[in-house]
Amino acid sequence: MTGPAPSAPAGDAPLEDVTVLELGHIVAGPFCTLILADLGADVIKVENRSHGGDSVRDSSELGTSLFNAMNRNKRSVTVDLKDEQGRAVFEDLVDEADIVVENFGPGVTERLGVDYETLSAIDEALIYCSIKGFGEGPYEEYPALDPITEALSGLMSVTGLPDEQPVRVGTSISDMAASFFAAVGILSALRDRDRTGEGSYVEAPMFESTMPLMSYWLAYSQAHDIVPEPIGASHLNWAPYDVFQTADDEWTFVGPSSERHWERLCDALETDLDEDERFATMDDRREHRGELRDRLADEFNHWTQDEVLERLRESGVPVAPVNDVGDVIDDEHLAATDALTEIETTEGTSTSVDVPKLPLRSNRFEPPEGEQPPALGEHTDEVLRELGYDDAELQALHERDAL
Secondary structure, three states: OOOOOOOOOOOOOOOOOOEEEEEOOOOHHHHHHHHHHHOOOEEEEEEOHHHOOOOOOOOOHHHHHHHHHHOOOOEEEEOOOOOHHHHHHHHHHHHHOOEEEEOOOOOHHHHHOOOHHHHHHHOOOOEEEEOOOOOOOOOOOOOOOHHHHHHHHOOHHHOOOOOOOOOOOOOOHHHHHHHHHHHHHHHHHHHHHHHHOOOEEEEOOHHHHHHHHHHHHHHHHHHHOOOOOOOOOOEOOEOOOEEEEOOOOOEEEEOOOOHHHHHHHHHHHOOOHHHOHHHOOHHHHHHOHHHHHHHHHHHHOOOOHHHHHHHHHHHOOOEEEOOOHHHHHOOHHHHHOOOEEEEEOOOOOOOEEEEEOOOOOOOOOOOOOOOOOOOOOOOHHHHHHHOOOOHHHHHHHHHOOOO
């Protein structure tokens, strides 16, 4: 059996002939188009100069990092949609684009005249993707943030520790879930257009996009007439399945999910817990989960984290250190798989930062290296020249602040 074919030459990315206009801000829209950019699309971020562009360009310390992470490998164009000639420029951009992605709040696209009905009249083959808080229904006019949809979806109710206040996941998971589903919808629409020649409207609401992440909780709740509660790092199916502190005060996750794993865990830790009848089977261990956790916590206190990792990995027991972000940046596996890419930054004390690449690997293309996130309007003249605007026209547009 032969291995995969060599990688395709650089520039042979699957979306290299696709142009995307991003009318996006913060996370949901920009992350969706970042995926498309890493697949080779020419993503043009359309911003309003008078408003300072994307609201997280320089809103705070984290905001600037958020912008940099979500907007590499894109070009930025500024257009004033309220100016007659600026509007004409935008319509020229739409006419040449394949895809428009927006994540405005309720009613904004209609107010700006950038809704699907308006833009599809310019180009019937346009694929228009709307990432919003909620689909058509009772909530559709409500403003949405990531924690709003985490709370509504039930995700917040099963996150964290028992008997403590609900907490959000440590990243914008509802935003990103909508971004992923939006990207899938866009790629499906492109395939449909290849066959039919017709454009389409794609919608990926954050609330509905979070629900697949809750699928087994919903099924479990209905099947057993139980309202799930947060269980920390544990899992209802398996015990032990948790984080434990080692002798050097490091946190380590351990998840022996079979009888063989359990026996090997006990051998590696040199304990006879597997001989205790309370812990004889998985059912027994689940029934005595709290007692088992207390006993194992004592066992882990006899070993350093390095010793635990070495022993359990050699035994084939699922185990991992609980890394902090600094650990992840220096992770040897991510370095070996070239999973991060470097981009320049003027933020903080660093001149560059590492951010994740598209985590897909193919024998047909390589994800691109990171390019500097664009300055506001950095590529306006470049893009408009590609549309056929000459120097005199560009000067006139700048003089009237249409760009």
